[in-house]
Amino acid sequence: MTTLVLALIAGAVVGLALGGLGGGGSMLAVPALIYLLGFTPAHAGTASLLIVAATSLTGLLAHARAGRVRWRTGLLFAAAGLPLAAAAGALSAHLPATLLTVAFAVLAAFAAWRMLASARKPKDSARYRTGDLKDSARYRTGDLDADRPNASGPGRSAAAGAGLGAVTGLLGVGGGFLAVPALVSVLAFTMAEAVGTSLLVITANSLAALVPRIGTTGSLDWAVIAPFTAAAILGAWDGKRLADRFSSRTLQKAFAVALLAVAALMITDALR
Structure with missing residues (x-):
């Protein structure tokens, strides 16, 4: 199988994860770049x-059109x-490189x-699938933050956002798999709003983490990165449609199994 085909397949899977779950794409992108496409850990990050x-920017636009992004809170986070x-x-x-791989x-x-763990808990999945946000004035105006109190004060919100940024910068991950549960549990978002808003957070954090890396890891293989992207x-557009069709529990369980397999592969490779 050629490098181009591998890049296209891996990219499609990453996009499905980001568009459908609001995160997790980089958890597959990094190992795919390392083990399938021959990147070093630094270049892969x-x-x-x-x-x-x-x-994430593409997925954000799709979810924003569906009224699933809380812009003000997401930008502060x-x-x-x-x-x-x-x-x-x-x-x-x-x-x-070994430390980064193990981490x-x-x-x-x-x-x-x-x-x-979160897939076992009751979710607002019915609302997510039926999209009843369309019935509200906030959906029509895009002001999902109106009349929605947060579950915690700004201190916890800032701490959660700062921790997510550190993880993004260090390991080259978008952090959506942490952003979604944080937005749900810390800021009382619905699952639908958390998935859409997490893409805003991921885009901002990824760009901030990318700037200091430019020029420090050497030249990148754009013949692989371009088709992958x-x-x-x-x-990501197909992932958004999957989110409309399937429950968040089903998507989370499938993705979690894939992540466990990736973690086992990377630990085994780093320690042998």
């Missing part, structure tokens, strides 16, 4: 941020993580556990 930023995302992005270039594998396993962007 940088390329992943490029791919995820472009794909993202702003808290931007400084740490940039600082951690600069630090990552000086860390050993990524542990994070993937943690993300899978969180997804499996194009396939991911197309996949």
